[in-house]
Amino acid sequence: MENTARVKAEEMVGRIDGRLMKNKAIKGIFLTATVFTSIILIILLYRIISQGAPYLSWDFFQNFASRRPEQAGIKAAVVGTLWMMSVVIPTAAILGVGTAIYLEEYAKKNALTSWIQMNISNLAGVPSVVFGLLGLTIFVRVLGFGNSVLAAGFTMALLVLPVIIVAAQEAIRAVPNELKEASYGLGATKWQTIYRVVLPYAIPGIATGSILAFSRAIGETAPLIVVGIPTFVAFLPSGYLDSFTALPMQIYNWTSRPQVDFHNLAAAGIIILLGVLILMNSVAVWIRNRYQAR
Amino acid sequence: MKPVKVLTLSALLGSALVLGACSEEADTGATTGDGAEDSADSGDAQLQGEISIDGSSTVYPIAEAVAEEFMLEQPDVKVTVGLSGTGGGFEKFIAGETQMSNASRPIKEEESKALADAGIEYTEFQLAYDGLSVVVNKDNDWVDQLTVDELKKMWVDNGTAVKWSDVREGWPEEEIKFYSPGTDSGTYDYFNEIILEDAQINKTATLSEDDNVLVQGVTGDANAIGYFGYAYYLENKDNLKVVPIVNGEGKAVEPNAETIESGEYEPLSRPLFTYVDNAAIADDEAVAAYTQFTLENAAMLAEDVGYVSLPEEKYTEQLETLEGLK
Numbered sequence: 001m002e003n004t005a006r007v008k009a010e011e012m013v014g015r016i017d018g019r020l021m022k023n024k025a026i027k028g029i030f031l032t033a034t035v036f037t038s039i040i041l042i043i044l045l046y047r048i049i050s051q052g053a054p055y056l057s058w059d060f061f062q063n064f065a066s067r068r069p070e071q072a073g074i075k076a077a078v079v080g081t082l083w084m085m086s087v088v089i090p091t092a093a094i095l096g097v098g099t100a101i102y103l104e105e106y107a108k109k110n111a112l113t114s115w116i117q118m119n120i121s122n123l124a125g126v127p128s129v130v131f132g133l134l135g136l137t138i139f140v141r142v143l144g145f146g147n148s149v150l151a152a153g154f155t156m157a158l159l160v161l162p163v164i165i166v167a168a169q170e171a172i173r174a175v176p177n178e179l180k181e182a183s184y185g186l187g188a189t190k191w192q193t194i195y196r197v198v199l200p201y202a203i204p205g206i207a208t209g210s211i212l213a214f215s216r217a218i219g220e221t222a223p224l225i226v227v228g229i230p231t232f233v234a235f236l237p238s239g240y241l242d243s244f245t246a247l248p249m250q251i252y253n254w255t256s257r258p259q260v261d262f263h264n265l266a267a268a269g270i271i272i273l274l275g276v277l278i279l280m281n282s283v284a285v286w287i288r289n290r291y292q293a294r
Numbered sequence: 295m296k297p298v299k300v301l302t303l304s305a306l307l308g309s310a311l312v313l314g315a316c317s318e319e320a321d322t323g324a325t326t327g328d329g330a331e332d333s334a335d336s337g338d339a340q341l342q343g344e345i346s347i348d349g350s351s352t353v354y355p356i357a358e359a360v361a362e363e364f365m366l367e368q369p370d371v372k373v374t375v376g377l378s379g380t381g382g383g384f385e386k387f388i389a390g391e392t393q394m395s396n397a398s399r400p401i402k403e404e405e406s407k408a409l410a411d412a413g414i415e416y417t418e419f420q421l422a423y424d425g426l427s428v429v430v431n432k433d434n435d436w437v438d439q440l441t442v443d444e445l446k447k448m449w450v451d452n453g454t455a456v457k458w459s460d461v462r463e464g465w466p467e468e469e470i471k472f473y474s475p476g477t478d479s480g481t482y483d484y485f486n487e488i489i490l491e492d493a494q495i496n497k498t499a500t501l502s503e504d505d506n507v508l509v510q511g512v513t514g515d516a517n518a519i520g521y522f523g524y525a526y527y528l529e530n531k532d533n534l535k536v537v538p539i540v541n542g543e544g545k546a547v548e549p550n551a552e553t554i555e556s557g558e559y560e561p562l563s564r565p566l567f568t569y570v571d572n573a574a575i576a577d578d579e580a581v582a583a584y585t586q587f588t589l590e591n592a593a594m595l596a597e598d599v600g601y602v603s604l605p606e607e608k609y610t611e612q613l614e615t616l617e618g619l620k
Binding site for chain 1: 344346347348351354355357358359361362365369372373374375376377378386389391503504505506523525526528529530595598599600
C-alpha cells in the first residue's frame, strides 16, 4: 500500500516536472520569436539610420530631385505626399465610416448585405497593383484627371477603403447594446443615437484602424507606378489637377540607381517616411487616449 | 553702384568663369558661345507649358539630368519625368498622355502600328549609347573572353543545368548561376534580340527588375554571370570582373567609353532613344525648345550619369531633323 502510494506520488512529481519543462519551453519559443523580430527590426533601423542620417540636412528638404546626389532633395516628394494624403484622408474616412455605419446600423441583415460584407473583406486582400489599374482606367483615363494629385489620391482612397470599413464596423459592433437601447428609451432618434452614443464610443477603434490604413497609403509604390505618377518633378503642385511625385516613388527610384550615394539618399528618404508614419501613429494614439478617458 | 558695374564688366572680359555667374543683362551682351549656357535661344524668350515624359528607367537618369538643367533656364515650363519602363512608357505615349517617350530599345512594330492607328506621328532621337556589360565574379579566373555563340550556348535554356565546362573545355565543372534583368525591361529585350534570339532564357536564371540585385548576386557567387547597363558595372568596378566580348571582326573587346562610342564594342552596345510626338514639336514651342535642349546637352549629361555620348555629328544630324519638324 505504502509502496504504491509512493510510486504514484513519484509519478505525479515526475509529471509536474514535465509540465514545468513544457511551460519553460513554450515561454522560450515565444521569447525567441520576440527577440528575433526585435533584432531584425533593430538591424533594419540601424542600417537605414547609419546610411541615411548623414544626408539629412536642411538642403535635403529644400531641394528638388537632381542627378547630383549631393544636390538632390526630397521637397517635391514630401509636399506631393502631403497633397495626396489631403485627398486620401477625407475621401476614405467619409466613405469608409459612412459605409460602416450604414451596414451596421441601418442595413437589414439579409443575403445581399452578407454578400456585400464578404466582398468588402475580400477587397481588403486584393493586391495594390489591381487598384492601380482601376485608378488608371477610371480616374486617369475615363474621368480625365491625368496623373494628378486627385487621380492618385482617389486610387489610394479606394485601396484603403475596405480596411477602414472593416475596422469601423468592428468598432461600431463593440458598442454595448444597452447604451443604444437606453438612448432609444429616452426618445432619441436613430441619428441622435449614432451621433451622440455610437460614434463617441467607437471613435478610438475607428481612428486606430483608419490611421493604420492611411499609413499604408503613404508607403505604397505599386499603384502610383501604374497610375503613372512621375518621379522627376521640380515644382510643387498648385492645385489638385497638377502632376506631383510622392515619397515612395522617389525612394524607389533612388534605390534602383547604380551610384551608392543615391542608395544613401534613399535611406534618408526612408527616415523621412518613417518620421511621417510615426507622427501619424502618435495622432492615432492621442485620439484613442482622449476619447477613452471620457 | 556704378564702380561695381564697371568692375564687373572688366572682370567679364577677363574670365569666362565670371561670365557664367554674372547677371542676365550682362550675359546676353557678351555671349561668346560656350556649351549649355547660351545654347538654346531660350535665354531670351521665357516659355510656358507642361511637358510630360515617361518611359525606360535606363534612360531616366539622362532624362532627369536634362529636365533639371532645362528647368533652371525655363522655370515656367513644368517638366515631369516618369519611369514606367520602355513598354509602359509607349502605352502612355500611344494614349496621348505624354509628349516624349524614353526607350532603351527601338520601338516595336505593334507599338508603331498602334501609334499610327491613334494618329500620332513621331520621330526617333538617339540620346546616348549604353554598353550591356557581361560580368562575372572577381574570383572567376578562368573566363578571359566570350563569343556571342558561347553566350548563347550558356544563356539559352536547354532543359538542364549548364556547367562552365560545357561552355569551353578546361573550365571548372561547376554549375553556372545566371543573373538577368527582368523580362519587362528594355535591357532584357535587347539581350533577347542579340543573344537569345527569342529562345527561352535559361530557367535557372534569377531575374530581377532591380539591377543592384544582379550586382549583388554576381558579387556573392564565384560561379555567377550576369549582364546589365554599363553604368552599373562602372559603379561596381572593384567588385566585378567584366568579360571582353568577341566582336564581328573577331576581336575581344571590353566595354568602356571609347569602345562603346566607336562601335568597336559590339554587338552589345545599344543606343538609348527618346521618341517625340511630331505634333507637339510643331504646335508647342516648349516641347520644341526642350527637344533641342535635349539634343544639345545629351552628350555632356549622358556622360555625367554614366552613359556614353554619341559621336558629335549624330547630334548635329538630329538637330537638323528637328529643325525640319518645327
